[in-house]
Amino acid sequence: MRINKLLSNLGFCSRRETNRLIEENRVTVNGELCEPGQWVEEGDVILIDNKPIPVKDKIYIVLNKPVGIICTAAKEIENNIINFINYPEYIFPVGRLDKASQGLILMTNDGDLANKILESESEHEKEYIVTVNKTFDDDFLKGMAEGVEIRGGKTRHCKVTRVNEDTFRIILTQGLNKQIRRMSKVFGYTVIRLERIRIVNIKIDGIDIGKWRNLTEEEVVELRNL
Structure with missing residues (x-):
């Protein structure tokens, strides 16, 4: 390489x-x-x-990313996630969560595991809570679940359930750029709040916005078994 x-x-x-x-x-x-x-x-x-080259201990962190923070390892970019977390060792984000979104993002210095996660991105679940700019009916939920034509292709079937009149829960097995925002836009809705709450077995429960925790040994093992 x-x-x-x-x-x-x-x-x-x-x-x-x-x-x-x-x-x-x-x-x-x-x-x-x-x-x-x-x-x-x-x-x-x-x-x-x-x-x-010194052998580094492997680091595995889950951060509750606030809105406005950019998932890039380029420190010269304003509001980048590396400067935000200010971790004493070199780590980088696994994948992305767009600037306007908040929630769970994995960070590590284990390039092999990061590559494995990204390569299998189309196979594992990611769960989100999404609020749009107006109320929606059950046809919207059904249409989102069955797949939406965006960027020249149709999204994969997914699980979508209602939380309340303007908020839904969606579980994806894809990682297209701004996928949920683009899907919602097709039906005439604008996403005003998007939070990722889970990746595979890793949940955001108990982590305040802007805070992070180390992954447990069990969580790391499950990620390695993806």
Whole structure:
């Protein structure tokens, strides 16, 4: 894999930070200065500041993201999630939750597990509570559940139930960009509040907005078994 991906997967630093280290001539591969985007093999000797890549303890966090925070590891972007959580070690968000939405987002330094979760994103459940700008009838719920034509394709069947006159609960097994907002718009509704409350077995219960907790060992094992 490329050197950037390797250092990110090992939890050492971000891909962008890897570029900075390479530009500063601090990374060598088999005794030669590393080049940006260089492909590396398992047996290569990779040194940073003439030292082997340190082995980092794996970190697994679930954050209740507030509205207005952007799920990016790019620290130069205003209101990014990395600066918001201000964790002392390098971690990054797994997937995304758009700026206008709030709720559960996983963060880790385990690149292998993050890749596994993202690769299986179309197979595991994500649950949301959604409020729209006006009341809806049962036909709206039925239409959302049966799939909606957005961006040139039809969304997968999903579970949708009423919470009250303008709020519904939806469980997706897809991860399309702004999927719920786009689906609702097809029926003439605008989402005014969207909260993700669950990913697979991980729930947001007991985590205040802007706060986080470590995943339990059982939760991590279940994610690894996805």
